[in-house]
Amino acid sequence: MPVKPLSVSTLKNLLERIDAARHGEIRSLTPLSPTSIEIRFSVQDIARGYDWIDVLFRLEGVSDAKLVSDNVLRGLDMSEGITVEMDTNGCALAIGSYSGRANEAPFYILGTSIGYEELPFSA
Template identity: 85%
Template sequence: MPVKPLSASTLKNLLERIDFARQGEIRSLAPQSSTSIEIRFSVQDIARGYDWIDVMFRIDGVNDAKLVSDNVLRSLDMSEGITVELTPNSAALAIGSYFGRANEALFYILGTSIGYEELPFSA
């Protein structure tokens, strides 16, 4: 299944369905090019009776990011989940609750667009 672009309404529905990835796990971070980054989370899906699934977000047009090394990535606190914001000209993803200020998070990616893909759970 290809990456689906997110709109404001599909983003809201997805984030509510996965409870903003609270208590989820970061599975991987993979730069696809100098301006495209994919990040994969394991999360519980409310619509599937809280079964675990993976959700991969791809941020394109990356113009700013604060990333961490792989050994720190899996230890980031996911108790507050993720912040994902979308405007007509920008997209942001941050670990933690940082609405309106994603660039203050310990980990964030800022770009021009964001899409997602649902994947099987990776144990």
């Protein structure tokens, strides 16, 4: 299944379904190009009776990012989940609760568009 673009309404529904990835796990971070980054999370899906699935987010048009090395990535605190925001100026994904201030998070990616793909759980 290819990456599906997110709109404000589909983003809201997705974040509710996965409880904003609270207590999820970061599986991977993959820079695809200087302006395209994928990040994969394992999360519980409320719509599937809290079964675990993976959700991959792809941000395009990346203009700013604060990333961490792989060994730090898996240790990031996911108790607050993720912040994903979209507006006419672009989009943001941050680890933690950073509504309106994603660029203050210890890990964030700012871009022009964001999409997602649901994948099987990676144990």
